[in-house]
Amino acid sequence: MFDYVWFDYNFHWRSALKALPDMLGGAWVTFETAALSMVFGVLIALLLTVMRQSQNPLARGVSGAWVSVARNTPSLFQIYLLYFGLGSFGLHISSWAALLAGITFNNAGYLAENFRGGLKAVPDTQMRAARSLGMSAFKAYQLIIVPQLLRIVFYPLTNQMVWAVLMTSLGVIVGLNNDLTGVTQDYNVKTFRTFEYFALAAVLYYLIAKAIVMVARLLGWRLFRY
């Protein structure tokens, strides 16, 4: 009942569905990679944000260059540079490492820009009010500024996470074969049932993306009550 004839093509949905367990395994790798790239991306973005505000011209330059390259070149280019480029220094990394590093680089650049905008959106007077109550600068950041910043950057963070998931599909171009696209491509090469397998992959990507948005929305409701 899964097989239709359309034009001169037989759709073989049943055999595609047999690949589902393997593809779900790939989907998990995809999700893990994206999540990991977000964790590192957020940490680096925080560092870049601090560096951007610093007095040191070198720190400002590095962070400015990072953000600018991350935002103005294709993410696939960034992955390429890490995969092939590092080889020039005798540093050969696996396709997964190149993918993770590339997406992390990209995430960090975009998020740093979001954090900067977010910091601007929290009025200076909040800092003043906090300090006037005797809080140290650190406490003021921890208790007053960062919680408000979190709400402002929450939506962009969710978006970036979805993008990170979509970007992991680029791993296949540098030879990754155990993420969702990689597993799908493996089946495709073996069977040439391109449409069926990739349609199934598309559905899985869609579900991952929607699940992230949904979880983020629930989390947002819980976290931001104001």
Added chain:
Amino acid sequence: MLTTSLTSTDLLFMLQGAWTTIALTLWSMLLGTFGGVICGLLRATLPRATLPLAWVLDIFRSVPLLIQFVLFNSLKSIVGLDWSAFTVACVVLGVYATAYCTEVVRSGVLAVSPNVRRASRSLGLSYWQDLRYIVMPMATRVAFPGWLNLTLSVMKDTALVMWIGIIELLRSSQTIVTRIQEPLLVLCIAGLIYYFISLVVARLGNQLEKRWQEND
């Protein structure tokens, strides 16, 4: 790396690739803007009735572009369309751009306050006149930065068309890398070209925006 096997022919090859990148961007943004304006206006004026449209467009924003290329490409062979890879790329990127452009246009139109529209209608403008002379010009200004961002991101996303066999900038660099084995140099040149295109587009956009602001 003072000595290099990179020849001027190679550079020319890369520039040709860059031209393909630009051409792809232009065509798909043309499609995307056209589709985005129509869908965006529909979404803004009939939000309830066009909800299914929003769902469909959302799919294109939630599935990796690479997969969209592969799917459409194989669908093309299934249906038996005799389209070139370039056309396929433009259509897929165009639909992808439409999905994003719709949101840009919609939020631009919604940003025009109802009071302004009431004011223009109270002057006797018809619904369409109001849309044409008041809403669209105002919405364009609001939406323009978003549209510019979209253009830049579509330009970067064109890199993925290498997967369906088009030789654009990144693919042309890869070809050269395979031959002369100097990945860092070649990729850096490719990166600079991307960076340069981004910069020019952003600069042009900002100038346009500034000119509008002077008139405000």
Added chain:
Amino acid sequence: MIEIESVHKSFGDLDVIKGVSLTVEKGEVVSIIGGSGSGKSTLLMCINGLESIHQGSIRVDGVEVHDKATDLNQLRQKIGIVFQQWNAFPHLTVLENVMLAPRKVRGQSRAEAEEMAIKQLTHVGLGDKFNVFPGKLSGGQQQRMAIARALAMSPDYMLFDEATSALDPQLVGEVLDTMRLLAEDGMTMVLVTHEISFAREVSDRVAFFRDGLVHEIGTPEQVLGNPQRAETADFLKSVL
């Protein structure tokens, strides 16, 4: 006691305070009036070290505010300040706003801080708003919450920086009432204000600021009722 001695302060090329001296005794209420840009708000920020000074000295209970060795966080605990733009912390409920500093700065227990917060909030008339977020309050209510927030630290001094000037006219009264209560309780207060009649009513002394200097100072009857200098009279005429 707050002792301000020939303080100078500038923002870039702009001299905002050009040698102000003023002493506020314990239990005293001093109002500072004057046109915008006369440096009165800036002086208030200098008293608790939110702004630096370039010359002169400010001592609070004998402690030099602008000495590098001074622990400003310690000092600020006994100087409450209420801002023009109330500055409620939007991500915390009214009760949490008031409890935050006593718990995190003073290190009080939750129960202790809560008891104090409830007392102060009830005192300013927000007894029914504990679990509301500030965004849901009117400007006047937010400002009263800000007063309670400052009072929860049991400060010895309260500074008010144009506490009512960003409020809708009909909300000014409730905030002034709260401030009046505080003055009657014997709190040492310095208020920068545009409410001349309120200043006359609650102050022990009134200082008229002009051009970064104390132009005239004395009892409300003297300064407001019978100003000795032409500029003071002109200013009073312009605001009344």
